[in-house]
Amino acid sequence: MSLTVQGVGRRFGLTDVLSGIDLALAPGEAVALVGPSGCGKTTLLHLIAGLETASEGRIDNGFGNPAHVFQQPRLLPWKTARDNIALGLKARGVAHSERDARAGAIARRLGLSDDDLDKFPHQLSGGMQSRVALARAFVLEPDLLLLDEPFSALDIGLKAELYALLLKELAQRGASLLMITHDLMEAVRLTDRILMMAPEPGRIVGAFRLDQPRLGRSEEWIYRTTAAFMEAPAVREGFGLPTAAAADEATEEATKKAVPIQFVQLPPTDAMASCCGSLKPKAHACGKH
Numbered sequence: 001m002s003l004t005v006q007g008v009g010r011r012f013g014l015t016d017v018l019s020g021i022d023l024a025l026a027p028g029e030a031v032a033l034v035g036p037s038g039c040g041k042t043t044l045l046h047l048i049a050g051l052e053t054a055s056e057g058r059i060d061n062g063f064g065n066p067a068h069v070f071q072q073p074r075l076l077p078w079k080t081a082r083d084n085i086a087l088g089l090k091a092r093g094v095a096h097s098e099r100d101a102r103a104g105a106i107a108r109r110l111g112l113s114d115d116d117l118d119k120f121p122h123q124l125s126g127g128m129q130s131r132v133a134l135a136r137a138f139v140l141e142p143d144l145l146l147l148d149e150p151f152s153a154l155d156i157g158l159k160a161e162l163y164a165l166l167l168k169e170l171a172q173r174g175a176s177l178l179m180i181t182h183d184l185m186e187a188v189r190l191t192d193r194i195l196m197m198a199p200e201p202g203r204i205v206g207a208f209r210l211d212q213p214r215l216g217r218s219e220e221w222i223y224r225t226t227a228a229f230m231e232a233p234a235v236r237e238g239f240g241l242p243t244a245a246a247a248d249e250a251t252e253e254a255t256k257k258a259v260p261i262q263f264v265q266l267p268p269t270d271a272m273a274s275c276c277g278s279l280k281p282k283a284h285a286c287g288k289h
Contacts, residue, residue, distance in 0.1 A: 001027050001062045001143065003048065003178070008057030009201075010043055016201035017043050021057065023195060023204065027143070030170065030177035030214065032187035032194050035238050040202025041180035042071075045148055048178065063176065067142035071149045073133040075121040081107070081128075082117035085135045106139045107131070110165050127158040134162070138169055145170070147179035151186065163189060167214055184235065185226040189217065194229070198238040206234025 003025040010018040018040040025031050033041050046052040048059060049068050067088075075084045082103050089099035107117055110131045121129055130150055137145060151159050167190065170177055181187055187194045188210065196206040208229060212221060229235050236243060 001064070003063060003144065003176070004058075004060045005044075005048065006058045006060075008044070008047060008054045008059060010040065010047060010052070011055040018047075019201040019203050021202075021204060025144075025176055025178055027176055028174050029193065030179070030191040032191040033178070033180045033197055034182065034184055034187050034194055034235075035180075035197030035202070036182055036199060036240065039197045039199035039238070041182075041197060042148055044202065045146055045178070045180050049146055061144075063142075063144035065140065065142050066144040066146060067137035067140050068146045069133050069137050069148065069150045071152060073121070073129040073150075075129060075132060077121050079120070080117065081112065081119055081121070081124060081132045084121070084132055085117075085139055087136060088140045102139055103135070106135045109169070110135050110138070111161070127154060127162075130154060130158075130162060131165075134166065134169075138173075141173065142175055144176045144178065147177065149179075149181055152181070152183070159186075166190065171215060184229060185222060188226045188229065189222050190214065196232075196234045196238040198240075205237050206232065208232070 003023075005021055005023045008018060008021040009016060021044060023031070023033075033044060035041055043052065047054050048061065049066065050061075075081075076087070079087070082100060085103040085107055086094075086099040089102060094102075104114070104117060108114075112128065112131050112135065116124065116128060121132075124132065133150060151162060154162070163186075169175075177191065179187075179190065184194075192210055192214065194208045194210070195204050196208070197203065198205045210225065212225075233243065235241075
């Protein structure tokens with residue numbers, strides 16, 4: 001049970017979107033494909049999921065029960081959250097009572113209440129919709145989870161909460177993870193191995209292994225590791241950044257030319273004085289300032 005991609009390319013017309021892609025994913029392993037927009041990350045994930053066909057090369061997917069979470073939740077608007085979560089179970093012929101029970105159980109583990117389950121997608125926040133999408137994937141008990149940047153539009157606090165839930169579910173199930181992201185820190189936080197991609201054509205230019213256990217990574221370790229990776233030539237090439245030496249030189253030169261900034265404390269305006277009857281820096285009774 002593993003995934004192997006050998007010499008895969010994808011061509012649209014005369015344009016090579018992907019070229020010479022080689023990667024492998026072992027059982028229980030988490031791998032991130034990191035790169036800028038337009039480098040073919042989503043196309044590669046679609047090829048692996050069987051949603052598109054490669055122009056060349058070979059993909060051998062030995063995982064028997066994969067699940068896909070897209071960048072947008074893609075919930076059916078006429079179905080409740082509970083029915084959206086249970087959609088895959090219904091397609092498999094699972095009885096109504098069993099699929100409702102299983103959908104409710106996974107939803108509660110991901111922070112959804114019974115009231116949330118009875119709501120339609122338009123009644124849920126973006127974060128709640130993301131939970132429903134994750135629950136729809138996990139309820140199928142996948143051995144391989146494919147993530148297409150499902151956290152990219154969420155705020156920092158909600159991301160952190162969903163990261164923790166995802167790591168916990170993966171650990172409990174022993175499932176493999178293949179995710180794509182342009183967020184290097186997200187990859188450092190969630191995966192065991194990072195494959196750095198560059199565009200035109202999309203290709204893998206570097207590979208990095210993270211030896212620290214996923215559930216044992218402190219915030220300090222995540223920040224330090226991400227900063228270290230940002231100095232790596234392959235990462236800078238992938239994101240189209242100058243070399244670290246060139247960047248330091250440019251920063252030093254810009255610092256020399258920088259105009260010193262002076263902060264001046266301005267007095268209260270006449271409007272404030274006439275409104276409040278005082279220029280003293282104290283609380284204003286008018287409630288407008």
